[in-house]
Amino acid sequence: MYEVVTDDEVARQIRALPDELVPYYLQVLDLLELTPWSGEPYNDAKPDGAMRKLLFGPAGRAEVIYLVLDHDHDRRVELLRVHWIS
């Protein structure tokens, strides 16, 4: 189980999510707590990179970009940006 956390700026992005994306985003949270490495790499040139992204919502119109920190004492997901197409 990973601890999923973020900062105030990303929290503002999350609050601004359109209503129809909210249920999908909540499922993203569940997923990230369990299998954050299942996201795609932020840059495909670094397939094992800690910076990842996940598409969500209808037709994958939104995405979350995040870091995975995978240490024995600290299994954490840091959300870096939530972005969507209006």
Place this chain on the structure above:
Amino acid sequence: MADDPGVVRGRSGSMERYRQVVSAESAPPPRRPQSEGFPRSATPRAIREALLPEETGQFDSEWRTAMSRSAERLDLAEVYTVLERWRAIAALTQADPQAHRRMLQRAELVLTGQDRGTITADDMREMLAHRLG
């Protein structure tokens, strides 16, 4: 939910639980939202100019490598792959350059142990709970 077009997609093959809830094999493949709004015809120069200086070095390195390999193989596939990848990042950058810069800066701080988010998943759930139908 077979007609539900919603998806949560990342690396293929690892989303079985979520496919049951939010995805459908018949749904159209997810678009990459980062690349929306950035023209497919964008030249390598235009893509590079849309990036932040923090990322142009990586672009240059990948571009040179892809061009060199493509010249040897007489096959431009790798060049196109690199351009598509960076077109997406360029579009994400242009959507909000300052947010993108702060994202890169925060990533660096987190990776070096200088920053740690304080808003938890439960905080986020609570923040959004009232917006569920």
